[in-house]
Each structure stands twice: as C-alpha cells, then as structure tokens.
Amino acid sequence: MKKLSDWLRKRSVLIVITLAALLLQMISAIQYRYVRGLLEEELEKTAFRDLMASALRIQEVTSKAEVGACSQLWHIERHLQDPDYMTLLLKNLVKGESDNIIGAGIGFKPGFYPSKGWLYEPYARQYGDSVAVTQIASDKHDYTQKDLYQAAMKGDTLKWTAPYLDAEGAKDVVISYGLPIRDEHGEPVGLLSVDLSTDWVGEVVNMHHINPSSFSLVMSEDGELVATPDDSVASLSLVKKIVAMVNDSTVEREMKANGRVTGFAFYDEERQEPGHVYYAIKKNQPRWQMVMVCYDKEVYGKLDDMLKYIMWMALAGLVVLGIIIQLFVRSHRRLQATQMEQERIGSELRIAKDIQQQMLPHVNECGELQNEPMNIARNDLRVYGSLVPAREVGGDLFDFFLRDEKLFFCIGDVSGKGVPSAMLMAVTHSLFRSASMHENNPARMMQVINQTSCHGNEANMFVTLFIGVLDLPTGRLRYCNAGHDMPMILASDGTTISSLDAKPNLPVGVFDHVKYEMRESMLTPRSMLFLYTDGLTEARDPQRHFFGLERAKTVLRNAAHDGQPQQLLQAMTDAVNQFVEDAEPSDDLTMMAIWYAPQQEQDVLSETLTLKNDVHQIETLSDFVKDITRRLNMEKKQARNVQLAVEEAVVNVMNYAYPIESEGTITIDAKSDGQWLKFIISDEGVAFDPTATLQVDTTLKVEDRPIGGLGIHLVRKLMDSVNYERVDGKNVLTLRKRIEGNEKDLK
C-alpha cells in the first residue's frame, strides 16, 4: 500500500498530465462529433439546395418545351384540315424559343389525311439553323404502336418519357413530351410530340459541384440513368454502381415521395475512400431523381485536419506543461528540503547558543552566579560579565572563578564569526579552565593554551586572549596579554582611567613556541577593572562610525563609581545599543568588570614564630598555635583543626622548600581581627606552590591510593581558604579560618 502511494506520489505529475490528455481527447472527440454532425446537417441542406437548383433548371427547359408545344397545339387543332400547315407549325415549334427542342412530330390517326396515306407522321428536325420536315412513318416505324401515341389516343395527360433512342425522328437519345390533338368534337385524332435531346441535362448537372470531386447525376423516376457526369469526374462503372445503390435504397421511399433529400454512405473502391450519396425526387414532371455524390475527405477533411492540429498542439502543450510542472515540483521540493535544512541548522544553532551561554559564568534565576567553583561570598570583590553574540553563537569568551584567594579571569576574541569561531571559543574556554586548575601564573597558562591551540590548527584561526590572576589579599594583579585589547582601570577617584601596561604578545594559535610574558600590577583598593572585546569599540552606527574608546571611557566614568559591575555593563550595553540604533551588529559584544575593594583589617592579635626546617620543631609550633587558639577562645575541636592544618602546611614547607640537609627558616605570622584567624607562612626556599598540586582522590581503593598529597589536602579541608603567592623571592602561604559561626561542617 505504502509502495503504491509512494509510486503515485513520485509519478503524480505524469498521472496528472495523462489524465489531462485523456480529458482533452474526450473533449475534442465530443467536439468533433458535434461539429461533424453540424457539417453533415449543413451538407444535407446544401445538397438539397443544389439538387433542387439543378431540378429547377431542368424544369425551366422542360416547361418551355411544354409551353411551346401547348401554344402550337392550339394552332394545330384549328387548322387540322390543312396538312401542309401542320408541317409549317411543326417547323415553328422546333425553331421556336426553346433551343433544346431538337425535333417535333405529329402522329395522325391512321388514314386521317387520305392523301397522305394510312400512316402519316410528319417530323421536324433541327440541323443547325435549318429545320427539315420529313414523313417518318413507315411499315417499320409504326408510331401507333408506341405507348405515347396510345396514351394520347385515350386522351390521357401525358408525361415526359424516359430517355430513349429515337432512331427515326430525332436520331438521338431524347426525352419526349406528348399532347393529344383533338378535333372539333373533342375526339383525339393525333399526337403532338416534342423531343428534347438529353445532352443539356448533362450540362446542367455538370454545371455545379459542391466540392472538386463531387458530382451529380439524374435518374428517371423508374431508376434509369438520364444524365451522367463527365468521364473525367466519374467512371461509368461508378455511376452505374451508384444508380444501383439508389435503386436499392428502398428504405427511404417515403421520404423520397415527400420531396426531401435522402442520403447514405458508401465506399468508393476505385478511389478507396468513403463518400456520401444524396438524392431527391423532382416535384414536377418529369419526376426525375436528382442524385449527388460527394466524398467525406473533401467535406470533413478540414475538420479532420483541424482535429489533428488541435490534438498535436494539445499534446505538445501538455508535454511542455508537464515539463514545467516537473521543474516546478523539483524546485519546490528543493526549496522544501532547503527550508527544512535551514530549520534544522537554526534549531541546532539555538541549542549551541544555549550551550555556549551555559559555559560562561552567568546569573541564574535566583541571582546567584553559576559556573563558579567556589561559592564564597566576598565583600571585597564584585565581578560581572556579559556576552551578546552578533549571531546565534559568538566567538567571544570570558570567564572568571575564585580559587583559594585568587580571582582567575580571562576575556578573549576568536578570529572570525559564527560556528567555527564558537567551536574554537569553547575549546579555548575549556583550555583556560584546565590550564588554570593548578597554575597561578597567567603566562604559563597562556603558554599551555597556545601550544594546545596551535596543535592541529589547520584553519589558521587564532584567539586574542587576556588572562589575569588577582590576588585578593594583596591586590596584586598578574596578567598576560595575547594580542587582546588592554583592559582599563578606573581608579578610586572615579575619573582617572589608566590602561594596564602589557607587552602585546602574539595571539593564541599563531605560533606554538611563543614565549609569553607575564606582567604585574598592584590594583589599588576601590578601583574598577574593565575588560572588553573590540565588539565594543568597533560597534558601528548606521553611518558606519565607530563607538570608539572615548565613548567607552565616558560611560565608564559615569557608571562605575557605585562599584556595581553589573550596572556598569548594563549602562555600557545601553550606550552601545543607543549608538548603533538599528544597524546590524557587526561583532560580538563582550565585557567584564571587576570591582576590587579590600577591607582594612584591625588586628587584635599578631604573633610571629620563626622555625628551622626541622620536623622536631613541630612541638614548638604546636605550642605556638595552641597558645593562639586559646587566646582567641576557640573551641577545642576548631583549635585542633587549626593546629593540624598549620602543622601540615609547615611540614609541607619543611619538606619541599629547602633541599635535603640544607638549613633554612620558616616564619609563621598569626593574625586575627577577632573574626578571622590568619596564618601567613613564608620561607625563602625554592618557589613552590602547594596549592597547584593535584587534589587527592579520597574515593580510591587502598591499592590505588598514592601515599602522598595528604598534608595539603588536609589543609584545604580544615581551613576556609588557602592562598599561595610568590612575593619578593619568598613563598607566602596564607591560611584563613573564620573564628565564629564556623560554617564548614566536617563530614
């Protein structure tokens, strides 16, 4: 069933065209029949009119002869006593108006003129212009035996005879008309006969043809041939055949009698084509049958031709129509496929957009920042970022997160736009996350990202990237710039805007062995760091003017003084939208703002202990820590945790900062503002960042667990924050613990 419907759908155009062709054929067949019927009717009428016209012409001739005969009869009956006058009258009759009378004679009652003998029949015959009268009666030619004579003697009204060969008088094939001659008593005494040659009948019937091949003929009432067409038009055999057919056509006798035309179809074997015979009977004497023959080809030929033309043209039209429909259907299908493809791509892009937006740090419905590993609420820092892609997906990225007491952040712009850029953006984002996991040095992060990006970068795409690491306790900002726009810093006075000083390294992804350089800067309290991509400065209004750095600075000055990065970015976005008006966005617009405002601490406690790198000094350390926790009235369990954490941190330094067997010192500063207890452990050993080591996987089985890494793991778990900085050739590790309202529940 499915196959059939598939087949039908595939062949739908063919089926429609075939149906249309069939319908067209049906219509033209009906039309043909109708028109042919009309033509037939018309032909019948024309045939009848023609036949009647010929009949009328014949009637004209015979009537003239009849009238001539009648007028002479009057004279003859008044001068019967004078035989010589009879011959004169005959001459007059023949000479008279009707040229078609070739002869006339009077057959007298035997012995009417004794002087003329028993049988007497004077006959006048025309020979050219002269007329000769002879007595034609003889023993051989006994006119009294003739039907015409005998009828006259009975006083009958005479008819025209059928054509016959008059051997004595006219010496030709004639038709005769006779009138009885009566004496003063009204008794018939003779027969006046007028002979007409049949040649003129032939002329009359050959005079006119409906079509070139059609012809007419005349038959007597009894079915004998009176006049034939020329041999050139119709052969004698054909004529005879038609005569026979007309005589056989007894079906319509009644119609013949009614003087209507009758017709029948026939097939001409000689010409090998069908034709029609029409015939009608003449109303007056002689009651001849007028016959007309015409051929279908000549009558309907044009109609047939027309039908053929129409058929061919219709077929050609349908074929053209079919091709057009097919083309249309194909292009329509292509269009449909394209539309579906576009919808699919569109929906994929929407999903990609969502994925991309989810990747970035963002504020959820509850107003909490998502995608942030550490959820420590800090009062010294506010960060906000926004990314508005020009298309569904963008090639810009920004990211930030807190690790220990450091803010890691980056902003970047992938060359190009659209999906390829978005893919590279996602890769770069992931690379940043993984590179910053155990690394505090932005230049080294950049190095790792660059090397990975260059590997297999066949598309030669690159990323301008700025990576910063802000140490929150000190405000030290370490950063590395790979070809990105330099961030701006709005100082605490709210007006001074400075740009970070940085070596503009090559963008990421260009060469794999680029040496990235790190710079340092101290961020003063209550300053706003503003990062952006060129989508900001290069936003264009409808007149193609750039938004530019100055406008950005103005907005920065006006909107940043409250220390609200989100409001600043909103103000900046509004300013750009207002500037751009309804112009097409040319590039992704990405911005990030960092508000840094460290709190001044009032120390209620400050102690320092200096140790040698010898584990046997741990007891001294323990006493030192115990003393401090006791002074701060920390509860026993928390005090123990702090003690353990500090011991682990210090032992870690003892083990790694100084080479084995070498001597060194470790300084431990303990400070507290009453709320927080802070230990700053510093040494002058080799640079070593314990926070950058891999986290211990506590879920592994005995066999799989490595033995090391437990110390720093415990420090992280026991303290609220751990922070490492390399400052002035010293390793500085800061541990912080909130004294009251300890929120961290130990598992």
Place this chain on the structure above:
Amino acid sequence: MMETKIEEQEGKFLVCLKGEMDTASALEAEKNLQPLYKTGGKDVIIDCEGLEYIASSGLRILFSILKGVKAGGGRVVMRHVNDDIKDVFKLTGFIDLFDFE
C-alpha cells in the same frame, strides 16, 4: 610525645597508640611500627584509646601498615578511635579503607 606498644596475641598483632602523633612523633613511631609493614598475613588490631591527635604523617604510617597487611591477606582493625581522630579519617577518605570497631 607519644607511646607505641606492640604485642602479638593469638596470631594477631595488637598495637596501642597513645598521646599526640604529630609529624615529629610519627618519625619515632615509624621505627617501632616497622615490623607491622610485613605481618605475613596476620591481622593487626590498632587500639587508639589514648590517641588524641594525628597528623598526616601518622596517617601515612597507618596506611603503609594497611597496604602491607592487605597484600598478605590480613585485615587491619581500628579500635577505640575518638571522634576528633575519626574526623581526620573522614576528611582524608581513610574511613572507608580501615575497619573500625
């Protein structure tokens, strides 16, 4: 400072740990506990009744004992572990490695 005591009873080692096992004490203790690294499949019972404090180096020793005993087909049972010590075991994930009584 801390005390360590090892006894062998009914084919099992009984270890008693007392005092504070900080990094320095752990170094001393390790010398005493060395025989437990290879028990030849014998179980080890570690009594922590008097143990008040343990640093990661102490944990490392216990872990080394555990590895050795387990490799020999025996088991290590911790006894009388106080809550503070147990917390440290929890933080390090060691709680799932040892058997507690």
